[in-house]
Amino acid sequence: MTHTEKGNNISNATIARMPGYLRYLRDAKSAGRDYLSSSTIAKDMAISSVLVRKDLALVSSAPGRPRYGFEVAGLIRDIEKFLGYDNLSAAVVVGAGGLGKAFLGYEGFQNYGLNIIAAFDIRRTEESVRGKPVYPMELLPSFIRENNIKLGIITVPKASAQAVCNALVQSGIRGIWNFANTQLSVPSSVVVKNVDLAASLALLSGELAGLLQQEK
Amino acid sequence: MTHTEKGNNISNATIARMPGYLRYLRDAKSAGRDYLSSSTIAKDMAISSVLVRKDLALVSSAPGRPRYGFEVAGLIRDIEKFLGYDNLSAAVVVGAGGLGKAFLGYEGFQNYGLNIIAAFDIRRTEESVRGKPVYPMELLPSFIRENNIKLGIITVPKASAQAVCNALVQSGIRGIWNFANTQLSVPSSVVVKNVDLAASLALLSGELAGLLQQEK
DNA sequence: ATACAATCGATAAAAAAATATCGAATGTAG
DNA sequence: CTACATTCGATATTTTTTTATCGATTGTAT
Numbered sequence: 001m002t003h004t005e006k007g008n009n010i011s012n013a014t015i016a017r018m019p020g021y022l023r024y025l026r027d028a029k030s031a032g033r034d035y036l037s038s039s040t041i042a043k044d045m046a047i048s049s050v051l052v053r054k055d056l057a058l059v060s061s062a063p064g065r066p067r068y069g070f071e072v073a074g075l076i077r078d079i080e081k082f083l084g085y086d087n088l089s090a091a092v093v094v095g096a097g098g099l100g101k102a103f104l105g106y107e108g109f110q111n112y113g114l115n116i117i118a119a120f121d122i123r124r125t126e127e128s129v130r131g132k133p134v135y136p137m138e139l140l141p142s143f144i145r146e147n148n149i150k151l152g153i154i155t156v157p158k159a160s161a162q163a164v165c166n167a168l169v170q171s172g173i174r175g176i177w178n179f180a181n182t183q184l185s186v187p188s189s190v191v192v193k194n195v196d197l198a199a200s201l202a203l204l205s206g207e208l209a210g211l212l213q214q215e216k
Numbered sequence: 217m218t219h220t221e222k223g224n225n226i227s228n229a230t231i232a233r234m235p236g237y238l239r240y241l242r243d244a245k246s247a248g249r250d251y252l253s254s255s256t257i258a259k260d261m262a263i264s265s266v267l268v269r270k271d272l273a274l275v276s277s278a279p280g281r282p283r284y285g286f287e288v289a290g291l292i293r294d295i296e297k298f299l300g301y302d303n304l305s306a307a308v309v310v311g312a313g314g315l316g317k318a319f320l321g322y323e324g325f326q327n328y329g330l331n332i333i334a335a336f337d338i339r340r341t342e343e344s345v346r347g348k349p350v351y352p353m354e355l356l357p358s359f360i361r362e363n364n365i366k367l368g369i370i371t372v373p374k375a376s377a378q379a380v381c382n383a384l385v386q387s388g389i390r391g392i393w394n395f396a397n398t399q400l401s402v403p404s405s406v407v408v409k410n411v412d413l414a415a416s417l418a419l420l421s422g423e424l425a426g427l428l429q430q431e432k
Numbered sequence: 433a434t435a436c437a438a439t440c441g442a443t444a445a446a447a448a449a450a451t452a453t454c455g456a457a458t459g460t461a462g
Numbered sequence: 463c464t465a466c467a468t469t470c471g472a473t474a475t476t477t478t479t480t481t482a483t484c485g486a487t488t489g490t491a492t
Contacts (some may be wrong), residue, residue, distance in 0.1 A: 012419060015418055015419055015422050016415045016418065016419060017415075018415075018418050019412055019414035019415045019417075019418045020412065020415065022414075023397055023398075023414070024399075044399075045399070082422075083418050083421055083422060083425075084421045084422065084424070084425040085421070089421070097318070098314075098317060098318030098319075098320075098321045098322060099315075099318045099322070101314055101318070102313070102314030102315040102317070102318045103314075104314075105313075105314045106314060106315070108397065109414075109417075111414075112414045112417055112418070113417075113421060114417060114421075150424065151420075151421075151424065174424060175420050175421070175423070175424035176420075177416070177417065177420055181239055181324070182239075183240075183260075183261070183262075191420060191423045191424050192420075193416055193417075193419055193420035193423075195413070195416045196235060196236065197411065198235035198238075198239070198327075198328045199232045199233075199234075199235045199236070200393070200409055200411045201235070201325075201328055201329075201330060201393065201409075202231055202232060202234050202235050202299050202328075203228060203231055203232060203409055204367075204391055204393055204407060204409035205299055205300045205301070205305070205329060205330075205391070206231050206298075206299060206300070207391075207407045207409075208300070208366065208367065208390060208391035208407050209300040211390065211391075211405070211407055
């Protein structure tokens with residue numbers, strides 16, 4: 001569960017904020033900002049400046065300069081390195097339904113170190129999506145082994161998710177990004193990250209309900 | 217920020233776990249389980265039983281019975297009510313690209329109280345997706361007003377997200393589920409929930425990097 | 433009828449995360 | 463050159479979240 005070779009113990013909350021910093025800093029950089037103070041970042045991102053300094057100190061050794069703040073380029077580099085985005089990792093998506101195809105066609109993941117190179121599906125309705133191949137499931141194990149893929153994305157329906165997961169694991173996948181609404185069981189050598197869109201929706205609908213309620 | 221009319225102060229962490237409970241309980245119910253103990257739920261969901269009891273106590277007044285546990289049906293009902301899923305809310309998605317179309321075609325959101333009834337896009341490449349209409353952007357304001365839509369989903373590219381957001385807000389939308397990787401500015405009367413897929417990916421890639429590192 | 437095991441619910445403790453405070457550093461303006 | 467405002471970085475405090483503990487309840491088996 002440690003994140004770097006140094007055995008640093010960085011909280012999930014901090015890790016989860018990192019893409020936000022990265023996005024913000026990249027935007028700022030392309031807008032011509034070379035230095036940014038923690039208070040500026042904090043104001044723009046609506047968090048506290050102390051938290052910003054603490055988070056950044058955990059992933060970057062670049063010191064902030066009084067009166068100037070932090071060097072944007074250095075922060076970007078360090079965050080990318082921390083998140084492992086410097087070595088783009090190839091991934092496959094299993095399940096070429098709506099969500100799977102959306103992922104296959106979305107170039108934005110490249111900014112986050114993810115390079116989806118192929119999709120697999122039982123019912124192969126297309127040969128490719130935006131130039132990326134869709135293969136039948138039978139080819140999954142050999143493809144993963146031959147290309148040394150470490151990361152798989154599951155976008156199949158709940159009913160077949162565990163079977164797909166097993167196939168991935170047996171082929172040597174080490175990380176799974178699971179969009180099926182189900183709990184997967186995997187050996188401890190494999191990391192699973194569940195994305196629960198419903199959880200996000202819950203937060204929204206909860207706040208919205210509270211808001212509409214107040215007005216009555 | 218309160219969630220119910222009673223002014224209960226329920227943490228985001230708890231709210232975010234609710235869809236997980238709901239999913240689990242629905243599965244259990246359809247598998248014929250009528251009663252479940254907190255320890256059983258805890259084991260299956262890989263959290264602590266105390267946390268389960270605490271979470272459930274916050275949203276449900278149904279008492280657990282010693283030796284039996286909790287009545288599944290009652291919990292489901294209370295959680296759905298808490299999350300506002302009992303009154304299905306209509307929503308529109310703006311941006312009929314890959315992700316937008318995926319949402320439009322995905323019936324699963326109905327289980328979570330979300331009924332997507334139409335999509336809007338500048339470039340209208342299809343007339344409908346799985347029977348749901350895709351309209352040109354010009355019709356957005358009138359459609360929202362006439363159908364009294366309260367919730368909008370943004371799946372357009374970053375560059376046009378704020379403009380879409382403004383259009384939604386001016387038409388009377390009160391909640392926005394934002395999948396564009398950008399910070400939206402809205403009046404305080406509108407709730408925004410950002411879904412940052414990259415943040416989820418960060419957690420996975422971070423853990424994966426740590427794991428692969430250890431083995432070297 | 434009685435002992436027992438499973439379970440809840442409440443309170444206490446611990447752990448984790450966020451925020452506040454303050455001295456030190458450093459460039460800028462007068 | 464000196465006063466000053468800004469900012470960092472470290473430490474302390476507060477708040478939030480999770481986990482531990484334990485008495486009370488209740489159905490079941492003997």
